[in-house]
Amino acid sequence: MSSATPSKLLSSRRAAQEPGRPWGRLTMAVLATIGMIDTGSITAKRWGWIGSLSCPGGSDGCDKVLGSAWGTLLGQPLSLFGFLAYGAVLLLALMPLLRGGRRAPASEGNWWALFLVSCGMAVFSLVLMGLLVFEIKAFCTFCVVSAALSLALFLLSLVGGRWIDLGQLIFRGVMTALLVGLMGLGWAASADQPVAASGRAAPAVVSASSPAKIALAEHLSSVGARVFTAYWCPHCHDQKEAFGKEAAAKLQVIECAEDGANTQAQLCKQQGVQGYPSWQIKGVMDSGVKPLNTLADLSGYTGPRDF
Numbered sequence: 001m002s003s004a005t006p007s008k009l010l011s012s013r014r015a016a017q018e019p020g021r022p023w024g025r026l027t028m029a030v031l032a033t034i035g036m037i038d039t040g041s042i043t044a045k046r047w048g049w050i051g052s053l054s055c056p057g058g059s060d061g062c063d064k065v066l067g068s069a070w071g072t073l074l075g076q077p078l079s080l081f082g083f084l085a086y087g088a089v090l091l092l093a094l095m096p097l098l099r100g101g102r103r104a105p106a107s108e109g110n111w112w113a114l115f116l117v118s119c120g121m122a123v124f125s126l127v128l129m130g131l132l133v134f135e136i137k138a139f140c141t142f143c144v145v146s147a148a149l150s151l152a153l154f155l156l157s158l159v160g161g162r163w164i165d166l167g168q169l170i171f172r173g174v175m176t177a178l179l180v181g182l183m184g185l186g187w188a189a190s191a192d193q194p195v196a197a198s199g200r201a202a203p204a205v206v207s208a209s210s211p212a213k214i215a216l217a218e219h220l221s222s223v224g225a226r227v228f229t230a231y232w233c234p235h236c237h238d239q240k241e242a243f244g245k246e247a248a249a250k251l252q253v254i255e256c257a258e259d260g261a262n263t264q265a266q267l268c269k270q271q272g273v274q275g276y277p278s279w280q281i282k283g284v285m286d287s288g289v290k291p292l293n294t295l296a297d298l299s300g301y302t303g304p305r306d307f
Contacts, residue, residue, distance in 0.1 A: 019108045024160020028114065028153055029093035035086035035149045042066060042079035042142055045275055047235055049288070056141040064258065065140040069191045069200070070131050072232045082146055085121050089114065089153060112172075115157040119173050120180040122154035127184035135192065201261045202231040202240075209244030212304040216292060217247035219301045225281045228268055230257040233276040239289045 044050045046066065055062035065071065071078055092114050096107075125147035132143060163169045209217075229236035240248040255261060256268035256276065271280065275287035281298045290298075292307040 020111045020162050021160040024156050025093040025096070025111075025114065028118070028156050028160070029090055031149050031152055031156070032086045032090035032093060035146060035153075036083055036090065038142055038146050038149070039079040039082035039086060043077050043083055046071075046077040046079065046233065047275075050275065062138075062140040062142060064138040065132060065136050065143055068136050069259065070128070070136070070188060073187070075234055079142075079146075082121075085117065086149075088117055089121075092117065111157070111161045115154075115161060115169070116172065116176050118150065118153040118157045119176045121150040123177045123180040124184045125150040127181065127188060131188055135188075200231050200257070200259050202229065202255075203237050205237075205240045205243075205245045205248045207241045207244045209246035209248075210307065212306045213243050213247040213292065214250065215303040216296055216301055216307070217243055217250040219303065220281070220295065220299055221250055221252050223282065223299050224252075225279065225295075225299055226252040226254050228254045228256050228271070228273045228276065228278040228280065230276045231255065231260040232257060235289050236277045239277045242289070242292060 041050070066077070066079070073081055092110060095110060128143065129147050132138065132140065158169075161169075227236075227239065229239075240251075240253075243251065254267060255263045256265055256273055257263060258265045271285065273285070273287075277289060278285055278287040279290060279295070279298075280286075281295070284298075286298075293305060295301070296305060
């Protein structure tokens with residue numbers, strides 16, 4: 001007669017249903033959360049949501065890497081896509097818990113998804129590390145941490161999966177690595193286009209300006225107001241579009257990206273610019289996209305406000 005209690009039988013049955021090690025996916029969830037904090041912080045800085053972000057080992061390297069031609073993808077900071085990838089891993093790792101509570105087992109498909117996503121992240125991180133060392137030639141602590149986290153997630157998916165069919169594991173892993181590697185190298189090559197002597201230019205402003213917007217831009221220039229931007233910054237473009245084509249042309253726009261057209265990167269460093277866009281009005285620095293009425297108030301503008 002068995003002495004096993006119903007609860008022990010239930011626990012052993014659930015453990016048998018789990019195709020991988022529960023501690024593995026929980027560890028992956030923790031690392032994915034750290035990765036989201038890492039990439040989310042970079043994205044927030046690039047969007048101008050936070051004014052300062054200390055980069056261990058020196059901020060110059062981080063700025064050079066994130067402001068390079070490979071710092072953006074589809075007009076957004078590359079770190080945003082890293083944030084989404086870590087978010088996908090976190091969701092996959094916690095999905096069994098969300099479905100059935102603390103002791104719910106993960107399915108085989110769940111482990112395959114964790115393996116394939118983390119494999120793709122690790123391979124793409126290797127491409128980025130190659131760019132960091134051989135092309136950009138700068139050190140970025142946040143980038144190295146993200147690459148280490150991606151590799152750790154991949155190793156955990158291998159160890160934690162309790163894989164039975166090693167042939168399928170190798171085949172799918174190699175195919176994923178080849179696909180992501182080729183796509184990553186193709187993207188890296190396409191982004192590394194020859195730059196004109198004047199540097200990379202920001203997208204053209206296409207919206208029209210009202211007389212009030214033009215008057216505000218002229219006033220801002222007359223009082224010495226400056227806006228510090230980077231050609232790759234989408235929120236900088238949004239700020240210019242708020243003024244319109246004619247008014248934006250009258251602003252004192254300072255290009256901070258080292259490879260940007262008419263760059264004044266050294267001036268940006270001297271002024272302690274931390275996020276883009278950053279407005280300097282009457283000696284006061286303030287980062288982020290500003291409503292035109294706010295700029296009018298800060299600069300003492302007294303003209304028409306039908307912006």
